[in-house]
Amino acid sequence: MRYEKLAKDIKNATPDNRLVKINLTNKDIEHLKSAGQIALAIIGTLSVATIAVAAPNLLTALDKLGKFTNNKQRWNHKEKQKKITQVFYYLKKTGQITIKPEQTSLKILLTGKGRKNLEKISFQSLKIPMQKKWNGRWWLVAADIPTKEYRLYADYFRRKIKQMGFYPLQKTLWIYSYNPAEQIEFTANHFHIGRFVTVMEINRLDTDDEKKLKKFFKL
DSSP, X not given: OOHHHHHHHHHHHOOSSOOOOOSSOHHHHHHOOSHHHHHHHHHHHOSSOBHHHHHHHHHHHHHHHHHHTTOOOOOOHHHHHHHHHHHHHXXXXXXXXXXXXXXXXXXXXXXXXXXXHHHHHHHHTOOOOOOSSOOSOEXXXXXXXXXXXXXXXXXXXXXXXXXTTOEEEEXXXXXXXXXXXXXXXXXXXXXXXXXXXXXXXXXXXXXXHHHHHHHHTTO
């Protein structure tokens, strides 16, 4: 795939400055530190990824990315098209995607390396979705991990859920105010300790503990 051919297809896919609806939220983009990471995330969320769909989404994301990286530079439309071309060309050159001609556009496929990097990005930006209104329930994560065999992974797991904002009720018990089941499963499996981690919903706690938790989570 020649750079000039890719640039032409991206130019055709982004004919003007109209904003295109993007699946990634501002908070998603805040966690993604580069246009390349955003491009991988966009490709990963599309059922069928083509330049005609992915390029306009990345075009929209470039302005949002600038807001979170203290980038005062504002590219004009041609500069954005050039940046998008460079991003996809880089991802292809580094073996993270393959680009194949289709009838109306260029099809983009993640390689094994690209999927691995996307999983890493997803893991780094993992967060618990918050509801508009707290329902008064608590979620308990019990991590009874054999430290002799899995000491390193146990430490990594504790660091990650601490980073995600969980409250350490005890050494192996962590609490959150919203449903973290999906994110905890992803994290535990990432560290190969899924069978040692359990997530439970509870509706009653010790009064003193609940006061601490409400203060901690600002509820």
